[in-house]
Amino acid sequence: PPPNSSPSQGGQISLTPYIDMKEPTRLILESIKENQQPSQGPHSLPQPVPSELDIQHLAALSPELDTLSITKKVKEVLTNNNLGQRLFGDMVLGLTQGSVSDLLARPKPWSKLSLKGREPFIRMQLWLKDPQNVEKLREIKKMDLRACMKRHYNSVSATMDRDSLGAPSDMPSMQDPSVLGVTKKPRVLLSTHDKDVLKKAYQVEPYPSQKTVESLSLQLGLRTNTVSNWFHNYRSRMRREVEDVGLINVSMTPSQNPIQHCSLSTNMHVVVIKQETPELSESEEEMTKDSMQQSKYMSAHLPAGDLHTPEDLQDEEKQLNGLNEKHVETTSKRAGSQPNPFAADSPVSLTSEVPGETTGLQRHLVDSGGTQKRSAKMANLDNIIFRLEQAATKEETLEWEF
């Protein structure tokens, strides 16, 4: 990394925009600003090749990019041209296949990314804008293939040479870490039972004390580090899942998405059940997206306090099993469009700022027709809003079923 900047987190890059910036960076930034949506076509002009420092400049100075559409486009181009994630990761992003897969499948919204986290998206955007992007990768792929074949040929002949010299045929290759005196630590594979126990412990205590970690590691026969790592990873992945909800639902039709089960905070679950309507009109699909985006918004603003009690958690599985019945019951109980006592002053109010007026979402529903089904949905949405806001003010706990 360059001496005057830090690649990750917290805006440590202390650069003066547009003053010290090298010419290529300025040109690239201008081109990103010009068109924030990814584009690819014959009219694109060749880009200057950005350096590592340029990328960091861009991450710091770039306007907001649409990470979802960037990854969507990248996936499309890679798939259409039969280019693998490994190749793309190696040659374009400087990341491994697993990281590329993760990034493409679960892009974080731009605003949630650290400077370092933004770099791959800058690289993707620049790659998409490069008119020769596919050709370049294809060429590299061909060369790679040839190199592989050459390596294979060499290794075969080397084996034959060894054999002819009387060397053991099972002699380890120099790539083998054991040859270099490095003993590879075998990967820990947690059993389903282990994971179940850890998940249950997480529900009760997402940030376990040292004592809890030790007791869990004893109980499961794992190293304390493994238990701690599991909690770190699980928290991080749960958070990401929450962020995904909005992004994923934008591109997913309700028919593809019968049940949404996600944690809204580290210890709070939301279960959204698709209503059994055979077909949804465009406006109704929009409504589903809207409500999920609202959930996403809320999730980012909800308190991280412990909203579960251990007693409730014991019944979690039962509750999940009986969701359909509960859903009907809850919906019908609240179907009377219950007034929301927190609407006016809640810091995360989703309802109209003017009391008595309908929200944009409500208007949307009214505009799209006044059928009974829509009324039920409106009531259901009221219920969602009401409960989200209750949770935001910590006045209601536990599982939410909509």
Next chain:
DNA sequence: TGCAAGTCAATACC
């Protein structure tokens, strides 16, 4: 010191 964010890389899965 504990945490989040980002990533690697082994393994599972299709």
Next chain:
DNA sequence: GGTATTGACTTGCA
């Protein structure tokens, strides 16, 4: 063989 998942690790921050 390509992609997805996930335990482990590094880095930087508060």
